[in-house]
Amino acid sequence: MKSLLAPGHRGCAGCCDAMAAKFTLMGAGEDCIVINPTGCLEVMTTPFPETAWDVPWVHSLFENAAAVGAGVEAALKALGKKGNTKVVVMGGDGATLDIGMRSISGAFERGHDFTYVCIDNEAYMNTGVQRSGATPYNASTTTSPSGKVSFGNPRPKKNMPAIMVAHGSPYVATTSLAYPKDMIKKVQKATEIEGPSYIHCHAPCTTGWGFDTSKTVEVARMAVQTGLWPLYEVENGDITKVRKLGKSIKPVEDYLKMQRRFSHLFKMEGGEEEIAKIQAIADKNIEVYGL
Amino acid sequence: MAPENKLDKSKMVVVEGSYAVAHAVKTCRPNVISAYPITPQTHIVEDLSQFMADGEIPNCEYINVESEFSALSALVGSSAAGARCYSATTSQGLELMHEVLFNISGMRLPVVMTIANRAVSAPISIWNDHQDAISQRDTGWIQLYAENTQEISDMTAQAYKISEDKDILMPAMTCMDGFILSHVYEPVVLLEQDLTDEFLPKYEPENVLDPKNPLSFGAFADPNYYTEFRYLQEQAMQKALKKIEDVANEFYDVYGRYYGGLIDEYRTDDADIIIMAMGSIVGTIKDVIDKLRNRNVKVGVLKVRSFRPFPVEAIKNVVKDAKVVVVLDKNISLGLNEGALFTETKSSLYNTDVRVPVVGYMIGHGGRDIKIDTIEKIIDEATEVMKTGIKIESQFTDVKEELI
Numbered sequence: 001m002k003s004l005l006a007p008g009h010r011g012c013a014g015c016c017d018a019m020a021a022k023f024t025l026m027g028a029g030e031d032c033i034v035i036n037p038t039g040c041l042e043v044m045t046t047p048f049p050e051t052a053w054d055v056p057w058v059h060s061l062f063e064n065a066a067a068v069g070a071g072v073e074a075a076l077k078a079l080g081k082k083g084n085t086k087v088v089v090m091g092g093d094g095a096t097l098d099i100g101m102r103s104i105s106g107a108f109e110r111g112h113d114f115t116y117v118c119i120d121n122e123a124y125m126n127t128g129v130q131r132s133g134a135t136p137y138n139a140s141t142t143t144s145p146s147g148k149v150s151f152g153n154p155r156p157k158k159n160m161p162a163i164m165v166a167h168g169s170p171y172v173a174t175t176s177l178a179y180p181k182d183m184i185k186k187v188q189k190a191t192e193i194e195g196p197s198y199i200h201c202h203a204p205c206t207t208g209w210g211f212d213t214s215k216t217v218e219v220a221r222m223a224v225q226t227g228l229w230p231l232y233e234v235e236n237g238d239i240t241k242v243r244k245l246g247k248s249i250k251p252v253e254d255y256l257k258m259q260r261r262f263s264h265l266f267k268m269e270g271g272e273e274e275i276a277k278i279q280a281i282a283d284k285n286i287e288v289y290g291l
Numbered sequence: 292m293a294p295e296n297k298l299d300k301s302k303m304v305v306v307e308g309s310y311a312v313a314h315a316v317k318t319c320r321p322n323v324i325s326a327y328p329i330t331p332q333t334h335i336v337e338d339l340s341q342f343m344a345d346g347e348i349p350n351c352e353y354i355n356v357e358s359e360f361s362a363l364s365a366l367v368g369s370s371a372a373g374a375r376c377y378s379a380t381t382s383q384g385l386e387l388m389h390e391v392l393f394n395i396s397g398m399r400l401p402v403v404m405t406i407a408n409r410a411v412s413a414p415i416s417i418w419n420d421h422q423d424a425i426s427q428r429d430t431g432w433i434q435l436y437a438e439n440t441q442e443i444s445d446m447t448a449q450a451y452k453i454s455e456d457k458d459i460l461m462p463a464m465t466c467m468d469g470f471i472l473s474h475v476y477e478p479v480v481l482l483e484q485d486l487t488d489e490f491l492p493k494y495e496p497e498n499v500l501d502p503k504n505p506l507s508f509g510a511f512a513d514p515n516y517y518t519e520f521r522y523l524q525e526q527a528m529q530k531a532l533k534k535i536e537d538v539a540n541e542f543y544d545v546y547g548r549y550y551g552g553l554i555d556e557y558r559t560d561d562a563d564i565i566i567m568a569m570g571s572i573v574g575t576i577k578d579v580i581d582k583l584r585n586r587n588v589k590v591g592v593l594k595v596r597s598f599r600p601f602p603v604e605a606i607k608n609v610v611k612d613a614k615v616v617v618v619l620d621k622n623i624s625l626g627l628n629e630g631a632l633f634t635e636t637k638s639s640l641y642n643t644d645v646r647v648p649v650v651g652y653m654i655g656h657g658g659r660d661i662k663i664d665t666i667e668k669i670i671d672e673a674t675e676v677m678k679t680g681i682k683i684e685s686q687f688t689d690v691k692e693e694l695i
Contacts, residue, residue: 031502035368048516051507056500058371059509060394064364067356071323071368072500074352078322078374085502103364106357 002054004030009052010044014213016203016220017041017092019177020119024090024199027187028115030055032086033072037065037095040126041119063099065089066107069114086191087114093134094124097158108167108196115190115197118160121205129208133158136228137281138274139261141208146264151274156281164198165234171197172234177204178221182231182243189233202229210260222255227282230289245291252279294540297547298441303478308440308467309334311479312379312405315447317342318487319403322374322494325354325365329384330417331469332407336379359384363391363402370400371508373499375451378402381469382409382423389427395462396431397520398509399527401454401494402462403447404432408570408621409469410657418658419469420621421570425598425631431524433463433531434599436569441479442550443467445542448482448491452538455494458530468571470658480548490545528600535597551594553602556609558584559591563614564673567593567606567636572619572654572661579666590670595632603639610640614677616649617669623653629685648676651685665689 004025011018017040025032034057036042042059045052060068069089076082091100096118104116123141124130131144137156140146144153164172171193175183183201190197204211204219211219223229224243231243253275256262265271285291306314313335316324324343326336343353356362359380366376380388385406395402406424410416424434435450437443443465450463467473498506512520536552543549557577559565566576573594580590593609595602610616620630627634633651640649652669655661665688676682 033372033500033502043511046507046510048510048512051510053507054505056502056505057507058368058500059507059511060364060367060398061390064361064367064391067361067364068368070354070356070361071325071365071370072372073368074323074325074354074365075369075372075374078350078352078369079372080350081372102358103361106361109357110355 002030004054005045006052006054010047011040012206012213014206014216015044016121016177016205016216017044017119019216020117020201020203021090023177023180023183024088024117024187025055027184028086028088028191031084032088032191033058035065035069035072035087035089037091037100038062039092039095041090041092043126062095064103065091065095065100066104066116069116070107070110070112073112073114088191089114089116091116091118092125093118093120093122094132097133097160105167108164108169108198112196113194115187115199117187117199117201119201119203121203121208122157123208125205125208134160137278138265140264141261146268151268152261152264161198161200161234165237167196168237169198170195170236173199174229174231175199175201176220176224176229176231177201178217178224179231186233208261210263211258215258219255219258222250222258225250226252226255227286227291228252228255230285230291232289239289242289242291245286249286249291252282294543294549296549299480299547302480304481305476305478306481307334308443308472308475308477310338311440311444311481312447312467313338313342315444315482316377317348318482318484319448319451319491320375321348321351321377323352323354323366323369324377325356325362325369326378326380327356327359327362327384329359329381331409331473332379332381332384332405334473335405335407359387360391363388363395366402367391367395367398367400370395370402371398371500373496375494376402377404379405379407381407382411385423385427386411389430392427392430392432396524399460400462401451401460403450403454404462404464405443405447406464406466407469407473408466416657417469419471420656420658421466422622424464424466425622428599428631431461432599433461433528433597434466435463435596436466436598437472438550438571438573438594440472440475440477441548443472444479444482445546445548445550448487449538449542452491452541453531453534456534457497459527459534461524461527461531466570471571486545490542532600532602551596553597553605554609555594555596557592557594559593559609562589562591563677564588564590564617564670565593565610565613566590566617566619566670567595567632568619569595569598569632570621572621575661575663576666579663579670583667583670588670588674598632601635601639606636606639607643607645610647611645613647615673616647617673618649618651619654620651621655623656633685648681650676650681650683652688653686654688659689
């Protein structure tokens with residue numbers, strides 16, 4: 001399969017964005033137009049006058065990628081050029097869950113034929129690991145640091161896939177970098193379905209989360225195996241497929257201890273109770289999705 | 292010498308200003324319209340929506356967005372994909388678009404947008420002044436101001452021709468005074484489809500988002516490259532100075548109507564006093580001038596049609612022999628106590644051999660009525676300036692002392 005994201009970009013070793021973008025392009029194919037809001041992926045792939053993209057690509061601003069995507073789709077239709085061309089947005093969690101929320105909500109409500117892929121590394125990595133609405137409970141970031149009276153981020157992450165399901169999207173799916181075949185298949189399905197589809201990809205960031213550059217996939221896999229990141233598909237509002245974990249479910253501790261952002265939980269007084277609360281989040285997922 | 296207007300009265304119909312604009316947009320054959328409703332722009336987008344519902348705009352998609360921010364953002368994608376694009380807004384909506392305005396201009400996307408000029412909050416006001424568009428002065432949009440509904444209608448087609456020129460590729464705002472022009476019913480000649488097709492060539496951009504020829508749009512520029520992007524935008528603006536004049540003449544050749552290019556003049560040839568203004572107020576000023584000319588007051592008006600690019604040379608040429616220049620502004624730069632047109636006119640004359648006193652009045656803010664008496668009083672004061680020099684350089688007009 002031809003790689004549509006050229007090597008030589010400025011991504012870190014072990015970069016989650018580069019992997020997620022490649023898998024997305026493998027699913028979408030050559031006949032696509034990519035919209036990319038401001039973020040690591042945009043910066044590392046397009047320092048003028050260079051580009052890593054072998055598909056048409058447009059970056060406008062941080063908070064408007066879904067609207068830009070809607071505009072691309074509308075133009076293709078008006079000009080009689082839509083055909084099978086896929087319109088694919090790839091945005092980070094900040095651009096998706098926080099600052100771009102209005103734009104995504106509007107584009108999905110209007111029913112544009114496009115696919116939105118959120119590459120979720122659970123904080124504002126491009127600006128130096130500040131918390132976002134996707135940052136998980138108790139993660140230490142530069143704006144939700146752990147300290148003498150804090151265990152880090154005080155809130156659980158926003159359930160964005162559920163919000164997109166509530167918009168009446170015909171297809172919403174969660175994916176993980178540790179399961180590339182699953183992700184490619186889901187992106188392919190999403191882009192083939194007419195209407196606004198949503199893919200939420202869990203994407204561990206080596207620098208932001210604090211793990212060795214060789215461990216991106218292992219950390220991603222552990223998130224799934226603990227039940228903290230369930231993989232599922234929702235079609236027209238109904239859950240149609242869930243990746244079962246069976247007996248391989250791991251305790252969340254195994255996931256947390258791989259990452260610097262949770263290291264305070266293993267040192268601070270009261271950390272055990274906090275880890276138990278995170279275990280409760282995983283347990284709830286296991287129950288809700290029947291993992 | 293300005294060409295004489297050949298307005299065909301047999302073709303005139305009485306319509307609302309907003310309808311004249313919507314109809315003009317239709318004849319320009321847009322591919323994507325994206326807008327969010329806001330008073331007093333609403334009638335334009337309602338009329339366009341009706342055209343869509345009646346199947347009167349072929350090969351066009353209308354996006355009913357959830358905000359002005361997305362209205363313009365969608366057009367980034369549409370324009371980059373090769374569509375001729377249109378939007379309309381005003382006031383708070385335009386301010387919300389601020390970030391996207393820079394983006395569209397920097398990406399050299401020739402989007403055209405009508406502004407039904409309105410004051411900005413707080414205090415919230417739906418009535419006319421120019422603070423909304425003036426506050427977007429530095430965003431890299433061509434800004435044209437119309438005096439009446441016929442002009443704003445015709446300006447729409449002109450704006451596309453200017454913006455889409457390969458030497459320009461800068462977006463344009465066509466500005467009409469909210470309510471005063473957007474909601475007034477006047478006889479106009481609506482743009483004819485066959486004439487617009489003759490006047491405005493098909494939009495055929497060289498670079499578009501196309502899977503067969505993958506290009507990247509909106510890359511980031513480090514300090515080695517950024518300056519040149521800005522420099523080229525300014526070069527394009529300077530080229531637009533001539534283009535705006537050319538297009539006004541080309542428009543005249545096809546439709547027989549002319550309003551000036553960068554500027555227009557009325558009875559300025561022998562004028563001691565030249566009033567400068569933008570928008571619908573120019574019509575009122577012309578009436579006052581006719582009245583005062585009967586009393587041998589040598590006064591004329593210089594209408595600024597293009598605020599960006601700013602017509603420095605054209606203004607200098609008109610005011611060079613005057614004895615006093617009076618600039619009226621429906622906006623203010625708070626902290627300088629001056630309106631933008633006043634500040635920039637002064638700046639245009641500085642470092643030149645034109646030595647004429649310039650005074651400024653801030654007038655008609657938040658829709659306050661501009662009365663003939665007020666204009667006469669300003670001209671009286673200008674006569675004093677000729678005799679005794681400048682006492683007050685820039686001031687508010689019609690301030691109600693009892694409210695302060």
